[in-house]
Amino acid sequence: MGRILRMRYDQQFDTLTLMLEEYWARPRSERPGTAHEVDTYPFMLDLLVDLGTDEVVGFCTEGIEFSVEYPDIVAAIRDRPWAERFDVPQLGLRDATLDQIITAIYRRFVRREGVIEYPTAEERKRPLRAVAEGKNRPYPRR
Amino acid sequence: MDELPPRSLGAAANVVEWIRAEATLDGRLRRIRQYLENEGYVLPDPPRRVDRSEEGETHFVRGRPMTVVYSVVDQGGRKVYHYRENEIDHIMLNRVERDDGWALEHLPRIPAILRRGHVRYVGDDRVVYESREKFNHPHRRVQCVLWVIIRRASEGHWYVDTFFPRYPKR
Numbered sequence: 001m002g003r004i005l006r007m008r009y010d011q012q013f014d015t016l017t018l019m020l021e022e023y024w025a026r027p028r029s030e031r032p033g034t035a036h037e038v039d040t041y042p043f044m045l046d047l048l049v050d051l052g053t054d055e056v057v058g059f060c061t062e063g064i065e066f067s068v069e070y071p072d073i074v075a076a077i078r079d080r081p082w083a084e085r086f087d088v089p090q091l092g093l094r095d096a097t098l099d100q101i102i103t104a105i106y107r108r109f110v111r112r113e114g115v116i117e118y119p120t121a122e123e124r125k126r127p128l129r130a131v132a133e134g135k136n137r138p139y140p141r142r
Numbered sequence: 143m144d145e146l147p148p149r150s151l152g153a154a155a156n157v158v159e160w161i162r163a164e165a166t167l168d169g170r171l172r173r174i175r176q177y178l179e180n181e182g183y184v185l186p187d188p189p190r191r192v193d194r195s196e197e198g199e200t201h202f203v204r205g206r207p208m209t210v211v212y213s214v215v216d217q218g219g220r221k222v223y224h225y226r227e228n229e230i231d232h233i234m235l236n237r238v239e240r241d242d243g244w245a246l247e248h249l250p251r252i253p254a255i256l257r258r259g260h261v262r263y264v265g266d267d268r269v270v271y272e273s274r275e276k277f278n279h280p281h282r283r284v285q286c287v288l289w290v291i292i293r294r295a296s297e298g299h300w301y302v303d304t305f306f307p308r309y310p311k312r
Binding site for chain 2: 017019031035046
């Protein structure tokens, strides 16, 4: 079992954030803020470093489009694998590598695999086309 | 939803969701300011010595309307726009979510970084700038440089995409 990462994919701006749950759960006095380490996966994935402990507490994309750069992000991680494994309950992942997590996010939120697209409330109010056009009249009696 | 930032209530709740629950940009900005003040940081006044002649005009970035706050000509001669929606919903929200909101105190330095900063990367549609100066974390003995990434929209114009502090050592 790995440490828990919480994730957020911002569809509007096409960015991704992964943060250690235990970091956010700390009291304010023990949470001094972070800064980006940009050298491990340059221009692909930034590491978020706790300024108090120098520990990596998260990962994120900055200045790129996640949905476009996804193959290069995964290639960069496979080139230089991140040793630690994580649990991501939001994705139903346990003991997953960083590239597995990134891939799961891409498949779920960009390719929308396994997502059921329900019609909006507005669409549900509209009658079905066949009903609207009077094509669902009962069969004529013989 | 409560008017107090979630962390003020002692919960590791989702601050970003609390901010996004506000329907308007002004409302979200107010909550971001409230959150930052609660964390001990201050959102500064907007920068001076920038071109505000197009302030309030609407541009489109990947099909989304964006409101011009100001523009700056960077050291490469590009006219770079700074958009209100991008600043609040993207730059500020990301800084809050990634707990590097302390850097927002230096937000008005973006124009100076574009004019005089180190150029770290130049691509067809993206330029990465790094500040020449290092900036103190307000409460820690840590100095970080600031990065500004500008991008060219498919509509052709350049804009400030993001702004964040770079970790000094590793």
